[in-house]
Amino acid sequence: ETGVTQSPTHLIKTRGQQVTLRCSSQSGHNTVSWYQQALGQGPQFIFQYYREEENGRGNFPPRFSGLQFPNYSSELNVNALELDDSALYLCASTPGRQGGSPLHFGNGTRLTVT
Amino acid sequence: QKEVEQDPGPLSVPEGAIVSLNCTYSNSAFQYFMWYRQYSRKGPELLMYTYSSGNKEDGRFTAQVDKSSKYISLFIRDSQPSDSATYLCAMSVGQAGTALIFGKGTTLSVSS
Numbered sequence: 001e002t003g004v005t006q007s008p009t010h011l012i013k014t015r016g017q018q019v020t021l022r023c024s025s026q027s028g029h030n031t032v033s034w035y036q037q038a039l040g041q042g043p044q045f046i047f048q049y050y051r052e053e054e055n056g057r058g059n060f061p062p063r064f065s066g067l068q069f070p071n072y073s074s075e076l077n078v079n080a081l082e083l084d085d086s087a088l089y090l091c092a093s094t095p096g097r098q099g100g101s102p103l104h105f106g107n108g109t110r111l112t113v114t
Numbered sequence: 115q116k117e118v119e120q121d122p123g124p125l126s127v128p129e130g131a132i133v134s135l136n137c138t139y140s141n142s143a144f145q146y147f148m149w150y151r152q153y154s155r156k157g158p159e160l161l162m163y164t165y166s167s168g169n170k171e172d173g174r175f176t177a178q179v180d181k182s183s184k185y186i187s188l189f190i191r192d193s194q195p196s197d198s199a200t201y202l203c204a205m206s207v208g209q210a211g212t213a214l215i216f217g218k219g220t221t222l223s224v225s226s
Contacts, residue, residue, distance in 0.1 A: 004157075033214075040122070042202050042216030043158065056211025090157055100146040100165070100208030105157035 003027075004106035006091050012112045018079045021109045023091030025072040031055070031097055032074045034066060037088040037108070049074060050097045078111075086113045117141050120203055120217025129226045133190040137203035137217045140184065144205040144215075147179050149188045152200045152219065161201075162188065193224045 003026035013019050025032050031050045035043035045058035049068035063079040072093070078085055088110050092103035120137045127133055135149075146165055150158035162177040164170050164186075170177045176189040186205075190197055200219040206212060 035214075040218065042118075042120075042204070042218050043214075044216070045213030048211055050211070056213070058213055097210045099210045099212055100206050102146075102148055102160050102163045103214055104160060105150075107155075107157040110155075 003029075004091055004093055004104060006089075006106040006109050008109060009107070010110045010112075012114065013081050015081055015083060015113055017081050018077065019081060019111060021076040021078075021089050021091075021111070023074045023076070023093075023106060025074065025091075025093035026095075026104075027072060029072060029093035029095050031094045031101075032068055032072075033092045033094075033103060034074075034076045035090040035092070035105075036060075037090060038084075039087070043090055043105075046076070055097070081113045083113050086111060117215050118203065118205060118217045120220055122218050122220060124221040124223060126223045126225065127193055129193060129195060129224055131193050131224070133193050133197070133222060133224075135188040135190075135201050135203075135220050135222070137186050137205075138184055139186070139205060139215075141205075141207070141215075142181075142184065143207045145208045146206040147177070147186050148204045148206075148214070149175075149177055150202040150204060150216075151197075152202060154199075158202055193222075195224050195226045198223050 033048040034046040037043040047057040068074040094101040
């Protein structure tokens, strides 16, 4: 049991639409990271939030945005969906800001863009 | 050259075999090394976590890190059908806000 829950588990959207994915972190974990995992690939870092502010970002365009809330929940928003956005989106939380901490992932949201 | 290279397999072994999984990397600043196991339709599950060079053992699993060769390994002894999954190596430089860099994953199948 990782303590990280994500919703929904599956989602189908049309190209050009917008989507919001949700994550509930473990209590006390004030750092949350989002990753994108395309089929047959390892997860790729999208961004990280610490105490409700973006703390680091990978090579993803601005149409990928996020929010973190005081109750340890967070959101990943993707605007103007493209076919290549089809992937498993993973959320992970850690108790501190220190780098190098092992990440514990939720089971992800599988997004299909048609 | 990708930062982390991992042979995707697939790798098929009989039950009871010793399995060796490997990754190479190019960034000498990596200090933290992890192995994750991912079952189909699930998120990655942390198996092993190592700082810097050396060996770490946990039950049937042994992780090795050779920073001089930029090479990490995961050994699975007495493999079981329940070990059938994709194994991902991951590493980090350890700075706040920086990414965990993953390999592509190796798909392992253990037959009974």
